Amino acid sequence: MLSHSLQYLVFVITVFALYWAVHRQYWPRLLTLLIASVYFYAAFTPFPLIIFLVGVAVDHALVKGMARWESPGVRKLLVTLSVVSNLGLLAGFKYLEMLRQTALALLAPWGIEVRTEPFSLLMPVGLSFYVFQAISYTVDVYRGKASAEHNILEHLLYMLFFPRVVSGPIVRASDLMARFRDVPTLTPDDGGRAMFRIAVGLVKKLVIADVLGSGIVDPVFAAPEKYASAECVVAAIAYTFELYYDFSGYSDIALGVAALFGFKFPENFNRPYLAKNLGEFWNRWHMSLSTWLRDYLYRPLGGNRVSKPRVLFNLMTVMVLGGLWHGADWRFAVWGAVHGVALGVLRCWEWTVGKPEKPGIPRVAVGMLATFTIVVLTRVVFRAPDMTHAGGFYARMLAGVPGIANVSPLVWGMLAAAVFFHATPMKLYTTASELFVRLPVPVRAVAIVLLGLGIRHLSAVETRPYVYLQF
Structure with missing residues (x-):
C-alpha cells in the first residue's frame, strides 16, 4: 500500500x-x-x-x-x-x-x-x-x-x-x-495546509520523479554503452533530481498525513541542491538521518571537541557508516567515503583560511556548482548496481561520444520544472498553501480532483515504488 x-x-x-x-x-x-x-x-x-x-x-x-x-x-x-x-x-x-x-x-x-x-x-x-x-x-x-x-x-x-x-x-x-x-486538535486551516502538503508530495513523486526515472534514468543506467556521453551526463543529473523529488515527495505526504491526525513531524529536506558547500548540503538533505548521525554517532565519537586528526576520523567514520546504512553493498561505503574525504578537505580548508562571514555572489555560485557536481558524480555509484557498472558509466560520460537525441522533450521539460521548483523560494510555497486554505471547501475538493486527473494524464508511466523502500 x-x-x-x-x-x-x-x-x-x-x-x-x-x-x-x-x-x-x-x-x-x-x-x-x-x-x-x-x-x-x-x-x-x-x-x-x-x-x-x-x-x-x-x-x-x-x-x-x-x-x-x-x-x-x-x-x-x-x-x-x-x-x-x-x-x-x-x-x-x-x-x-x-x-x-x-x-x-x-x-x-x-x-x-x-x-x-x-x-x-x-x-x-x-x-x-x-x-x-x-x-x-x-x-x-x-x-x-x-x-x-x-x-x-x-x-x-x-x-x-x-x-x-x-x-x-x-x-x-x-x-x-x-x-x-x-x-x-485540527483546525480547518491546518487541515487545508496538510492537504496542500500531500498534493505537493504527489506531484513531486508521480509527475517529476517518475517521469525522470522512466524517461531517462532507468534506460541509460541499464545500458550506458548504448547512449552518448552527454546523455549519460543528463541521466546522472536527472537521477539526482529524481531521488530528491521521490524522497522529498514521500516526506511531504508523510508530514501532511501526520498533520491530519494532529502530529507535527520535523522537516526532512530544505532545498539541498542550493547548498554552498558539502557540509551545508548534509544539513539540508535527509535531515532526520543527518541529525541522527550527528547526535548518536558523531558527537559520541567526540565530534568537534577532539584533535583535528580525530575530527577528520570522526567525519570519515560517520560518512562510511551512513553510506552502508543505505544498503548492504560496499559501493555504498565507497559513496560515503568519497563524501567523507570531501568533507574532510572542506574542514581543513576552513581551519586554514577560516569561514567567510559573508561570501560574495561569485564565491556562492562557485560553491553551489562545485557541491552539486560532487553530488551528481557520486550519485552514479549510488544508482549503479555495482562498482564495475559505475566505472563503465563514468567511462561513457568521459568518452566524448556526441549526440543527445534520446533525451525527449518531456524529459527536458521535467528537468526544467525540477530545477525551477527546487530554486523557488519557500515563501512562494507558503503563499500558495495559504491561498489554498482560503478557498471554500468545495473548491478545494474540486482542485484536488483536478490535480489527480492531471497527474493521471501527465504521468503516463507505470507507478513506481519509492526509492528509499529498499533501505
Whole structure:
C-alpha cells in the first residue's frame, strides 16, 4: 500500500474518520492508530511484525529498567544492550550475506575455500528506519531527554506509526510519543495546509520523479554503452533530481498525513541542491538521518571537541557508516567515503583560511556548482548496481561520444520544472498553501480532483515504488 496509491487514500480517509470520532478518549484514539498502523505494515508483509513486536518488548523492558535503576553502571549496561540488540537485528537481516561474500573474496586469493550457504533472510520493509528510531528512544531515555513512563502500546505505536514507518522520517520520541496522551486538535486551516502538503508530495513523486526515472534514468543506467556521453551526463543529473523529488515527495505526504491526525513531524529536506558547500548540503538533505548521525554517532565519537586528526576520523567514520546504512553493498561505503574525504578537505580548508562571514555572489555560485557536481558524480555509484557498472558509466560520460537525441522533450521539460521548483523560494510555497486554505471547501475538493486527473494524464508511466523502500 504505497502512499501515492488510491488504496492508501481510501485507507487514510477511513482511519481519519474513525480517529476523529473518538479523538477525545485516550484508549480508543490510541488503539485506532495502532490497529491502523499494524494493518498498514501487514499490507506490505506481515511476518516482520513478529520481529518488531519482540524488539519493542525488549526495548520497553530495558527502558523501564533504566527508569527503575539509578546506578549509572546499570543504566549504561541496559542502554548498551538496547543498542547492540537493535544493531544486531539490522546486521542479521541486512549485512550477513554481504559479509559472507566479502570473507569468501578475501580468502580466495589464499587458496582457502569455505563452503557456506547464502544467507537468504528477507529484510523487513523499513528496518533501517525502525532500528535508528528504536535506538534514538532508548538513548534519549538514558540521557534524560525522553520519558520512560510510556506504556508498551505507546512504544509500539511510536515505532509503527503508519505515515512514517516505511521510509521515515526518523522522528524523536519528544516529537511523537510525548504527544500521544494529548487530546489532538485540527483546525480547518491546518487541515487545508496538510492537504496542500500531500498534493505537493504527489506531484513531486508521480509527475517529476517518475517521469525522470522512466524517461531517462532507468534506460541509460541499464545500458550506458548504448547512449552518448552527454546523455549519460543528463541521466546522472536527472537521477539526482529524481531521488530528491521521490524522497522529498514521500516526506511531504508523510508530514501532511501526520498533520491530519494532529502530529507535527520535523522537516526532512530544505532545498539541498542550493547548498554552498558539502557540509551545508548534509544539513539540508535527509535531515532526520543527518541529525541522527550527528547526535548518536558523531558527537559520541567526540565530534568537534577532539584533535583535528580525530575530527577528520570522526567525519570519515560517520560518512562510511551512513553510506552502508543505505544498503548492504560496499559501493555504498565507497559513496560515503568519497563524501567523507570531501568533507574532510572542506574542514581543513576552513581551519586554514577560516569561514567567510559573508561570501560574495561569485564565491556562492562557485560553491553551489562545485557541491552539486560532487553530488551528481557520486550519485552514479549510488544508482549503479555495482562498482564495475559505475566505472563503465563514468567511462561513457568521459568518452566524448556526441549526440543527445534520446533525451525527449518531456524529459527536458521535467528537468526544467525540477530545477525551477527546487530554486523557488519557500515563501512562494507558503503563499500558495495559504491561498489554498482560503478557498471554500468545495473548491478545494474540486482542485484536488483536478490535480489527480492531471497527474493521471501527465504521468503516463507505470507507478513506481519509492526509492528509499529498499533501505
